[in-house]
Amino acid sequence: MSGGRPSWFFLGGRRYSPAASLMLAAPFLLLIAIIFILPLATLLHESAFVPGPTTAHYARAFEEPVYLRVMLRTLWIAVLVTALALVLAWPMAWVMSRSTGIGLALLAAAVLLPLWTSVLVRTYAWMVLLQRNGVINQLLQGAGLIDAPMRLLYTQGAVVLAMAHVLLPFMVLPIYSALKGIPEDYARAAQMLGASAWSTFREVIWPLALPGVTSGCLMVFLLALGFFVTPALIGGPQQMMIATLVSQQVREMLDWPFAGALVGILLVFVLGITILFKRAVRLDRFVGSA
Amino acid sequence: MGVTNGQQGRVAVQDLVKRFGPVNAVDHVSLEVSSGEFLALLGPSGSGKTTILMAIAGFEYPDEGRILIGDEDITWAPPNRRNLGMVFQRYTLFPHMSVLENIAFPLKMRGIGRAEREERARAALATVRLGQMGDRRPAQLSGGQQQRVAIARAIVYQPRVLLMDEPLSALDKNLREEMQIEIKHLQREIGITVIFVTHDQTEALTMADRVAVLDHGRLQQLGAPRDLYEAPETVFVAGFIGETNFCEGRIPHAARPGEPVSVALLGGGQMDAVAAQPLPAGQLIKVALRPERLRVLPAGNETATARVTEAIYAGNATTLMLEGQGGQLLRARIPAGAGLHEPRPGDAVRLSWQTADARAFIA
Numbered sequence: 001m002s003g004g005r006p007s008w009f010f011l012g013g014r015r016y017s018p019a020a021s022l023m024l025a026a027p028f029l030l031l032i033a034i035i036f037i038l039p040l041a042t043l044l045h046e047s048a049f050v051p052g053p054t055t056a057h058y059a060r061a062f063e064e065p066v067y068l069r070v071m072l073r074t075l076w077i078a079v080l081v082t083a084l085a086l087v088l089a090w091p092m093a094w095v096m097s098r099s100t101g102i103g104l105a106l107l108a109a110a111v112l113l114p115l116w117t118s119v120l121v122r123t124y125a126w127m128v129l130l131q132r133n134g135v136i137n138q139l140l141q142g143a144g145l146i147d148a149p150m151r152l153l154y155t156q157g158a159v160v161l162a163m164a165h166v167l168l169p170f171m172v173l174p175i176y177s178a179l180k181g182i183p184e185d186y187a188r189a190a191q192m193l194g195a196s197a198w199s200t201f202r203e204v205i206w207p208l209a210l211p212g213v214t215s216g217c218l219m220v221f222l223l224a225l226g227f228f229v230t231p232a233l234i235g236g237p238q239q240m241m242i243a244t245l246v247s248q249q250v251r252e253m254l255d256w257p258f259a260g261a262l263v264g265i266l267l268v269f270v271l272g273i274t275i276l277f278k279r280a281v282r283l284d285r286f287v288g289s290a
Numbered sequence: 291m292g293v294t295n296g297q298q299g300r301v302a303v304q305d306l307v308k309r310f311g312p313v314n315a316v317d318h319v320s321l322e323v324s325s326g327e328f329l330a331l332l333g334p335s336g337s338g339k340t341t342i343l344m345a346i347a348g349f350e351y352p353d354e355g356r357i358l359i360g361d362e363d364i365t366w367a368p369p370n371r372r373n374l375g376m377v378f379q380r381y382t383l384f385p386h387m388s389v390l391e392n393i394a395f396p397l398k399m400r401g402i403g404r405a406e407r408e409e410r411a412r413a414a415l416a417t418v419r420l421g422q423m424g425d426r427r428p429a430q431l432s433g434g435q436q437q438r439v440a441i442a443r444a445i446v447y448q449p450r451v452l453l454m455d456e457p458l459s460a461l462d463k464n465l466r467e468e469m470q471i472e473i474k475h476l477q478r479e480i481g482i483t484v485i486f487v488t489h490d491q492t493e494a495l496t497m498a499d500r501v502a503v504l505d506h507g508r509l510q511q512l513g514a515p516r517d518l519y520e521a522p523e524t525v526f527v528a529g530f531i532g533e534t535n536f537c538e539g540r541i542p543h544a545a546r547p548g549e550p551v552s553v554a555l556l557g558g559g560q561m562d563a564v565a566a567q568p569l570p571a572g573q574l575i576k577v578a579l580r581p582e583r584l585r586v587l588p589a590g591n592e593t594a595t596a597r598v599t600e601a602i603y604a605g606n607a608t609t610l611m612l613e614g615q616g617g618q619l620l621r622a623r624i625p626a627g628a629g630l631h632e633p634r635p636g637d638a639v640r641l642s643w644q645t646a647d648a649r650a651f652i653a
Contacts, residue, residue: 189382191369193396207386
């Protein structure tokens with residue numbers, strides 16, 4: 001929506017009326033409405049109006065320590081996953097942004113190939129690695145570093161590691177794209193002006209890459225909040241996260257209103273954090289000073 | 291801005307060699323720039339001019355040779371420790387900082403306090419006549435304004451030497467010519483040493499005190515603009531700077547530089563010239579003669595030495611295309627309004643020139 005043009009959509013130089021635009025988007029919007037918005041609305045409706053208008057389901061989520069713990073754990077794990085993914089993704093994205101040709105193709109494949117592999121497969125791979133008689137325990141024992149197998153699976157560390165791995169591409173790609181857009185001459189100019197490598201990073205590269213870092217963090221954090229497969233399989237009941245709890249309420253307790261309340265809370269979190277993140281980035285532009 | 295004093299801004303490039311694979315990008319180049327001098331590095335692409343600049347800046351390390359600034363050997367110093375200014379070909383103002391923050395950046399890196407750096411940044415901005423633009427973002431400035439801010443940012447910390455890597459190549463012609471004069475004035479005003487890379491000979495001749503002409507990594511000639519044009523020392527310089535006629539031939543005896551020679555042209559006929567470099571006997575010789583130094587006189591059939599094939603009028607001068615007796619193709623330029631004979635296509639003419647204006651080189 002630039003330069004005061006009517007906000008109609010453009011395609012192949014043609015201008016579409018709002019009605020025509022709506023028709024073109026209709027199949028997609030209809031699908032989303034039926035399989036996403038409708039069930040979600042039903043669930044949220046149940047959380048507040050079944051059996052009658054009530055806030056009891058929401059209150060229960062915060063009052064019972066078990067549920068509060070699951071929600072806090074979910075937030076904490078999402079924070080850890082985001083931090084770990086950022087630490088792993090930055091150097092990778094940096095190397096990719098400085099590579100060309102076959103080197104870049106190989107690095108990009110290393111990032112994208114896991115993305116094209118089923119999450120279930122990747123999670124089971126982690127189970128094979130981490131289980132009691134898994135590869136890691138065998139290696140450590142073989143090397144004589146430990147006497148008995150360590151408990152690796154069903155720990156928070158395992159959940160964080162596996163989730164960070166699964167979500168890594170969502171961090172690498174936006175950062176890579178941001179770094180790729182920073183001309184090499186900026187770093188050179190900074191150095192000529194007397195900036196050390198660290199100052200160049202802090203004053204020039206990092207601020208310019210920040211939009212990519214923010215998108216990556218936001219995407220990984222939000223996906224981690226609602227992640228189901230990996231925490232369910234790697235974390236087990238001790239490391240239960242909110243998605244697993246929702247599924248349990250629906251499938252085992254048949255408590256749809258309470259599940260709806262949990263979903264509502266998650267939704268508020270997701271929206272709130274998105275808005276906060278966006279605002280934080282925009283504010284950041286005014287913080288820098290001469 | 292203080293004036294750089296003494297020989298602090300002297301730059302000496304000594305026997306520099308830089309290889310990229312089997313290619314010598316810079317091939318034993320030595321040159322010296324005195325403090326406050328404006329030197330242009332001029333050459334076609336691949337001549338090594340940018341590589342020399344990058345070695346001075348610290349982004350390339352040479353395979354052989356040394357680089358001195360003042361009395362300090364900086365060959366291996368990292369770029370941020372050299373205290374040099376640099377303006378790049380592409381705009382390199384940091385987009386997330388205001389114009390003033392950009393200019394204050396090098397002062398910030400030197401640990402100078404906020405109040406002083408703002409004051410000095412404002413002064414530098416005024417020097418490039420953009421006093422009112424301090425709070426803008428770089429993207430809100432035109433290309434010419436951005437490069438002026440880049441210059442202000444490169445001189446605000448009073449470096450000894452300012453390096454410029456084709457800083458005007460992204461600008462359109464009129465703006466470029468305006469900026470050339472502005473940069474020249476600024477350089478005189480603050481007395482900074484400038485090393486300016488360009489492939490545009492007009493730019494080099496206009497701005498520089500001396501020009502180093504490079505080709506295939508070798509220094510061809512280092513001299514004042516007038517010397518390069520009027521007394522080129524190699525056949526490359528004669529052809530690269532300005533327009534010139536080349537006639538090929540041979541000489542019977544060897545000649546030392548400055549000695550008059552009579553060249554037997556390949557197509558027949560003789561040509562009087564002066565040896566511009568040591569010429570061995572029997573080797574192929576190229577004689578260079580500027581079009582405006584060729585006098586075209588009316589001639590009868592007996593005395594004619596050439597024929598006019600075309601006359602191109604261009605307002606301030608007329609260019610004649612000529613065919614010599616031996617089939618040589620030549621150009622002559624006749625200035626308008628000087629009352630000189632202006633022949634028409636098909637006319638027979640007699641050509642003459644000062645022997646000193648015809649310079650003979652090894653081909």
